[in-house]
Amino acid sequence: MHYDTVIIGGGAGGLELAAQLGRKLGRAEGRERILLADRSSFHIWKPTLHEVAAGTLDPQQEGLSYTFLARRNHFSFVLGDLVELDPTAHELSLGEIRDETGTVLVPRRTIGFDRLVLALGSGSNSFGTPGFEHAYVLEQASDAQRFHVRLLNAFLRCAFAPGQSLRIAIVGAGATGVELSAELIEAHSELTDTLRADQRFELEITLVEAADRILGGLPERIAAQAQRALEQKGVRVLTGTKVLAIDAGGLSTSAGELRTDLTVWAAGIKAADANREFGLETNRLNQFVVDRRLATSAAGIYAIGDCAACPWRDGKPVPARAQAAHQQAAWLAQALIDGENGRPAREAFVYRDFGSLVSLGDNEGVGNLMGGLSGRNFFVEGLIAKWMYMSLHLMHHRVILGLGKTAVLALARLLQHRVSGRVKLH
Ligand SMILES: Cc1cc2nc3c(=O)[nH]c(=O)nc-3n(C[C@H](O)[C@H](O)[C@H](O)COP(=O)(O)OP(=O)(O)OC[C@H]3O[C@@H](n4cnc5c(N)ncnc54)[C@H](O)[C@@H]3O)c2cc1C
Known part of the structure; x- marks a missing residue:
């Protein structure tokens, strides 16, 4: 199998890139030229995962099948996990696919390419916190669905245990932690409306943040307004509090013990450890180091979105945001189309913070x-x-x-x- 352009990862950046390239270049020369590969068969926009977790968004209704999107936008789609990359030979391998019994459904596949775009996203940064495995994360749709099931079980248990409250700790008060807190309050209030008076229970949400204020990357006025709104809704906000360890029953923090029924980790991102094995330059967050043309250290291989460390301003990289992935996808799509049409190279990518x-x-x-x-x-x-x-x-x-x-x-x-x-x- 060989394609002109292979994109690995159909998230906020990769899917937009595949759609834009597919519409412009996908149908040329009567053959399939653009391939998108993802380890999931359907797409959900990642910034909505806190809504999936709280149950305010239904992933079955919201999820879009990649095969449908591929047909619509004239690219090809293949299900698979990137497991090996040879940046010199321009070849990659997607791992075998097994069913729940372990039977191999699809064998390992090797794909050749002229150009490769890595858009693999990122996961959680545990900062080496002991007991991290006891916390729920929101890295992909299945994580959010898993948390939602546990949340419904906890709701059920509390509704039949008079006087018991449900205690949830959210570690990290960036946008994800703040939005999840608010969404959980909504879910609880909607559920409460459906319960008899004697079944109603309290929801105690504690938002734990190591920095001295919430929403560290955003202006202070926004953080102050958001904190006021959360506290009015009953969320307890603990700033300047570092989580030292997690266990099945709660957190040990610099401000003391915190007993919880469910703990969610939303404190920082890190790309996959596997990224270090692909023969490309990476940084300490396992992101691929790219230049202002989004090119990695290997010829013909690009990286966009959360998995890429692209220079921005004051020595900082472009932030890991959907907005950045969207802008990089649009820039790279146009750069590749220009290259294809023999037009002069465009100006280097500049991230604009809107x-x-x-x-x-x-x-x-x-x-x-x-x-x-x-x-x-x-x-x-x-x-x-x-x-x-x-x-x-x-x-x-x-x-x-x-x-x-x-x-x-x-x-x-x-x-x-x-x-x-x-x-x-x-
Ligand atoms: C709960 C939550 C709320 C957020 N809210 C906001 C917000 O309000 N605004 C904002 O700007 N940003 C927000 N973000 C951040 C935003 O979601 C990311 O910055 C953005 O999704 C990054 O896009 P991406 O294309 O780099 O990666 P992703 O959108 O994460 O997509 C990566 C894709 O790669 C696939 N993949 C990964 N590894 C492999 C592999 N080895 N092989 C094959 N496929 C693979 C995954 O299945 C996925 O489809 C939020 C994030 C979360 C978790």
């Missing part, structure tokens, strides 16, 4: 918008911030589905909430 938006539940958000014509920084909150936050998700769908289908999908989701409630309780 601001940050944080969801604080159903109709609430907070954030800042940067730039605009005046170059000023605008503070937004409430429903407007929430709508803008939701529009980022729609923008991603627009790139991979087109405007019409995105509108249908958004309407279907709205109607689904009207019919079966906002929270998935099964």
